[in-house]
Amino acid sequence: MKDRRMIGQLFAVIIFDYLCLFSEAYTINDELSLHTAIFNSTYDRDVRPGASRSTPLQIMVTFIFKSIKELDESVGKFSITGALGVFWVDHRLSWNPTDYGGDLNTTVVPQKKIWIPFLVNTMDFDTLKPIGHNELNLRVANDGKVTWITPNMFESTCDADMSFYPFDSQICTLRFYIQGFTLSEIVFAIPKSSMDMNEYSENGIWEVKETQIYIAINSQQIQEVRMTISMKRRPVYYISSLILPVIFLAFLQLFVFVMPPECGERVGFVTTVLLAIAVYLTLVQDKLPEGSEPSVSFLSYKLLGDFMIGVFMTISVIVGLRFYHREEETVIPDYLETFHRMLFRCCRCKRKHKVNFDEKKSATEVTIDSVSKILTWRDIGMAIDRFCLILFGIILVISNGVYLAVMCFYT
Template sequence: MAGLFFAVSSLTCLFMFSEAYTINDELSLHAAIFNSTYDRDVRPGATRSTPLQINVTFTFKSIKELDESVGKFSITGALGVFWVDHRLSWNPADYGGDLNTTVVPQKKVWIPFLVNMMDFDTLKEIGHNELHLRVGSDGIVTWVTPNMFESTCDADMSYYPFDSQTCILKFYIPGFTFSEIEFTIPRTSMDMNEYSKNGLWEVKETRIYTATNSQQIQELRMAISMKRRPVYYISSLILPVAFLSFLQLIVFLMPPDCGERVGFVTTVLLAIAVYLTLVQDKLPEGSEPSVSYLSYKLLGDFMIGVFMTISVIVGLRFYHREDEKIIPSYLETFHRISFGCCRCRRKHKVNLEEKESTKEVTIDSVSKILTWRDIGMATDRFSLIFFGMMLFNCNFVYLVVMAAFA
């Protein structure tokens, strides 16, 4: 039994060895298929009335960058292109029996001259002459070109930093019409098995499809839909600006005699201006399709801060005005409104006879006990409530808009 097994194994090995192709077989094959009649400048296709079918796939590796300020989008990946060149077919039995595929330099074979229509810099051909491709005995050519693919991408920054973007790469083969070369898509999405996650963008969807432009040229399009990861921007931009804005309200609770009110409110205002500058440097300069709502929100916070600074200065002028000057009636009304129509809280000594003889306190008697310091306190009270509501509404409206988009 062991002898029979050894004999069968020996015959199998001998058969396999006799069927294995050698380097001479491959050299003979290359000499046969790349003969003087093969012209790499002529597209494949025995029947010229039928367009050459070119299958395209894409293996997505990573997102390199999306620079919104200049509209530059770049990714890394491998473009797989497959077609049939009947001139490169052979019978494996004539070349060792198992020579089913061979690898040849790209420059020796006809390849589709793919051009990136939306390249950020200059239009250039996809691929490199030093690359190799694989040819099968049935004439199927497999061409895989790893590269970094760049494209222009006009980002819509309306909802930054809670925005989603869709960038498209467009390819076409110049010189050939739809009746001569036709793109076919065996898979309508990119291969994400080798994708490396990006810390800034989350890929939501990928699409590969064809479209015909206004010049009746077929285009191969690859679309990538992404959503920005907003955690970094919330912690480093939105929350600090919100805290700074509400920190300005503390100025109306500071003692007016400390002498730091104007310096405090101006410092916080400048901090908000710095954040506004940082956001503007990040966003594109154009106004279309829309300016970021965050810019409007920061501008609103900045304008509220400006009016708060003015209010602080006006209040300090009231605090330090001499009591000999008469308080106008409209400021008396403002004081009553600010303190809820209540009498001035300043202590005033009233003798017994005056209290018994006077049943009501007239407006004239109230104006006599008011001081400019009371007007300053009314200004602080009104400003604290008014600007607090303004800041709350500004932030609340922004959050509602962002929540509606999300």
């Protein structure tokens, strides 16, 4: 049984070698001959392809999206990594495969040996430069179709709208055109209206919502290929490290009106919290662009509002402490008495009572007399603290509620 298996395997090897011997397969000499034939003295890489000069050369463009490198909102710089795919037909590079081993259908050619479209990124962040590199290779098919894949990092200017930062969405665009040719000589074609996302790597800050590739004519009547990327910022990090701390700091200031004035730390406490809010305001301003167009971030307005509320809290604390330390001989004005009476009546404060025990009466017989308390400057200070606590608490609830409602509605 074992001998039969060995004989069968040997027979299969002999058949395979026989088929390979008599089958047609191109060799390195065939490919060298092909390159010699197509790149002869008549081929000029400076002349665009096209047998009929009245018919424009059609160039198809695709894009393989790899990853988002960065979006620097402060300077308006957007960069991604990917590969630009460009396809066209050069009739001068066609051949008959039967003349070169029978199956030489494609060959690889250095970019510097053949004509390529001079693609330029018009939105380049730095200086304008052509796409591709002379050391790149292209693949040419026997029908003259050229496949040019250029991997690179593509940069572009992108004026971000930071109105809803950090709950914002951005749309950035790459724009390419072929320098030196008109619509009667070269036209673009888009085989796919979106980018190839099969090899895309997720970005930690931005979530890609949509990509689009389309053709447009600019104001100079030049045809362009435009590639737009719609992105949405992932806000979880900013909520935990920016939004919530700022909200907690704003409400932390309210407790300054609960602190006893005798501790002597009121002004220091409210000033420290105010400085912390100022630090967050500085951090946000460093992140956002300096310009005010198309709109300033609502978060900047919110932080500025919290800072101003903190300033007024600090002033209220200082003014309130002056009431606590006034001489008791100083007469309290009528308007302060009215303010105290209205505030505590609105707050439904219970009046104090005194229980008097009469020695002539039994222990079970007592009289409870209401005592009208004498108003002091300390009472005025406590009234002002309570008023400020309620007032600034309402203001903070409204300001933060409006901001969060606007952000939730937008997102």
